[in-house]
Amino acid sequence: MKGIITKDLLxxxxxxxxxxLLMVFYIFLGFMSMNESGGSISYLSxxxxxxxxxxxxxxxxxxxxxxxxxxxxxxxxxxxxxxACRYIVNLxxxxxxxxxxxxxxxxxxxxxxxxxxxxxxxxxIVLSMLYIALINPIIYKFGVQKSRILIIAAILVPxxxxxxxxxxxxSAPEDKLSRLTDSLDSLxxxxxxxxxxxxxxTAAGLYVLSMLISTRIFRNKEL
Amino acid sequence: xxxxxxxxxxVKSYGDFxxxxxxxxxxxxxxxxxxxxxxxxxxxxIKSVLDLIKTDSGDISxxxxxxxxxxxxxxxxxxxxxxxxxxxxxxxxxxxxxxxxYKNWDDALFDRYIAQxxxxxxxxxxxxxxxxxxxxxxxxxxxxxxxxxILDEATSGIDPVVRDEILDIFLEFIQDEQHAILASSHIISxxxxxxxxxxxxxxxxxxxxxxxxxxxxxYRIVKCGNDELASVNPDxxxxxxxxxxxxxxxxLSDRVPEGFMTAKAGIEDIMLMIIRDEGR
Numbered sequence: 279m280k281g282i283i284t285k286d287l288l289x290x291x292x293x294x295x296x297x298x299l300l301m302v303f304y305i306f307l308g309f310m311s312m313n314e315s316g317g318s319i320s321y322l323s324x325x326x327x328x329x330x331x332x333x334x335x336x337x338x339x340x341x342x343x344x345x346x347x348x349x350x351x352x353x354x355x356x357x358x359x360x361x362a363c364r365y366i367v368n369l370x371x372x373x374x375x376x377x378x379x380x381x382x383x384x385x386x387x388x389x390x391x392x393x394x395x396x397x398x399x400x401x402x403i404v405l406s407m408l409y410i411a412l413i414n415p416i417i418y419k420f421g422v423q424k425s426r427i428l429i430i431a432a433i434l435v436p437x438x439x440x441x442x443x444x445x446x447x448x449s450a451p452e453d454k455l456s457r458l459t460d461s462l463d464s465l466x467x468x469x470x471x472x473x474x475x476x477x478x479x480t481a482a483g484l485y486v487l488s489m490l491i492s493t494r495i496f497r498n499k500e501l
Numbered sequence: 502x503x504x505x506x507x508x509x510x511x512v513k514s515y516g517d518f519x520x521x522x523x524x525x526x527x528x529x530x531x532x533x534x535x536x537x538x539x540x541x542x543x544x545x546x547i548k549s550v551l552d553l554i555k556t557d558s559g560d561i562s563x564x565x566x567x568x569x570x571x572x573x574x575x576x577x578x579x580x581x582x583x584x585x586x587x588x589x590x591x592x593x594x595x596x597x598x599x600x601x602x603y604k605n606w607d608d609a610l611f612d613r614y615i616a617q618x619x620x621x622x623x624x625x626x627x628x629x630x631x632x633x634x635x636x637x638x639x640x641x642x643x644x645x646x647x648x649x650x651i652l653d654e655a656t657s658g659i660d661p662v663v664r665d666e667i668l669d670i671f672l673e674f675i676q677d678e679q680h681a682i683l684a685s686s687h688i689i690s691x692x693x694x695x696x697x698x699x700x701x702x703x704x705x706x707x708x709x710x711x712x713x714x715x716x717x718x719x720y721r722i723v724k725c726g727n728d729e730l731a732s733v734n735p736d737x738x739x740x741x742x743x744x745x746x747x748x749x750x751x752x753l754s755d756r757v758p759e760g761f762m763t764a765k766a767g768i769e770d771i772m773l774m775i776i777r778d779e780g781r
Contacts, residue, residue, distance in 0.1 A: 280602070281602030282598075283601075284598050285598045288590060289590075292589050340587040341587075344584070344585055344586055344588060346586065346587065348581065349581065349585030349586070351551070351553050352551045352579045352651075353574060353599075353602045353603070354574040354575040354603065355602060356571050500553075500554045500555065501554065
């Protein structure tokens with residue numbers, strides 16, 4: 279397994295410089311936007327999310343380009359472990375970007391910036407895991423090239439739903455709107471910690487389920 | 502002599518194509534050349550041996566262990582027709598990956614092959630020539646002390662000098678009687694030069710699996726005019742190539758009628774004439 283993980287990390291080394299630069303840029307941007315009330319670098323979390331979801335695509339893209347799967351399956355590593363390695367690498371990157379977000383926030387706070395809540399660290403992790411859980415089986419089934427449209431749809435559909443909800447809200451009659459905003463307000467009264475815990479556990483469960491599905495797909499794949 | 506590979510009752514179907522091998526043994530201490538036209542089933546057979554595809558039925562064992570077990574792959578070195586590492590990798594990266602994959606990985610041996618093949622360790626694979634890529638694949642396949650080498654069109658597209666160099670490595674590898682090589686190739690001269698056994702696959706079936714030297718003696722090319730052709734028993738003709746002056750016949754050596762002009766049949770002659778004959 280060590281060899282397979284090494285392979286993915288070596289492939290990611292190629293894009294590491296770009297990713298690191300992006301994250302440094304966003305920390306820098308946070309400093310530039312600092313004002314008397316502090317400012318924040320919460321969008322660093324969004325950048326971390328983008329990087330996390332790019333990783334499975336990059337890894338699979340490199341593999342597909344050179345036909346690695348065929349060679350990988352001829353190594354003394356089971357197909358189950360080959361798939362598990364990809365999910366482990368994805369987790370390593372999530373940990374890495376989370377550490378950068380944490381470090382960025384610490385530096386930012388040390389210079390007088392506003393502290394980000396725990397959700398600023400946890401939400402990108404949860405969303406990344408959910409997204410990876412969704413796209414990895416698609417990639418294993420159809421390959422990176424063929425699954426591009428499905429992957430784009432996976433991002434666009436939820437975004438469009440949120441946008442549609444926003445439009446509905448703005449066009450809703452005032453009494454209905456006020457009822458909706460009231461019910462949304464009531465959501466904010468729910469304690470954050472249990473919600474975060476449930477989110478993490480759910481994401482972890484779906485991540486494992488996704489790995490099992492990908493394993494099944496890869497085991498039955500003609501290489 | 503023990504067998505490096507044993508195939509029994511293998512069937513793999515892809516719609517209109519079926520690979521069907523009742524029995525095939527590849528003994529230790531030999532190079533088995535796998536020949537046949539495009540789409541004949543060579544790669545399907547190799548993929549079946551490596552468990553890269555799901556076969557419909559059959560059993561394959563490698564050095565006595567089922568090919569489905571991870572352990573069986575510890576002793577196999579594989580070279581495909583293309584290098585299967587990302588083009589942005591270097592030979593050093595290949596070492597790091599395979600060191601973590603094989604229990605018996607030998608850095609010193611890898612270094613020896615890298616030096617022998619004069620390969621740069623820091624240059625990206627995409628900057629390598631095709632010959633260099635294949636040499637790197639070979640170094641990667643050999644540096645964990647495999648007992649079995651599986652080569653799928655590994656010498657195609659390589660110039661004769663590099664091919665010769667690679668064939669020498671195969672011959673050196675096979676000096677150990679525990680070792681074996683299964684090599685598919687379109688370059689029949691490579692098979693004639695290096696192989697001990699030849700397996701000819703056509704339309705998903707093994708036409709023959711013979712010791713090369715026996716095979717070369719078994720068949721003869723008979724050149725005859727139209728009059729002489731009429732006197733040959735059609736049942737004795739294995740393959741036929743006709744021209745305006747007469748025909749070239751592929752016949753079993755002991756079936757050639759007396760007085761006919763004969764020439765030695767090369768593997769390519771045998772292969773081509775059988776394919777033509779089956780196509781008719």
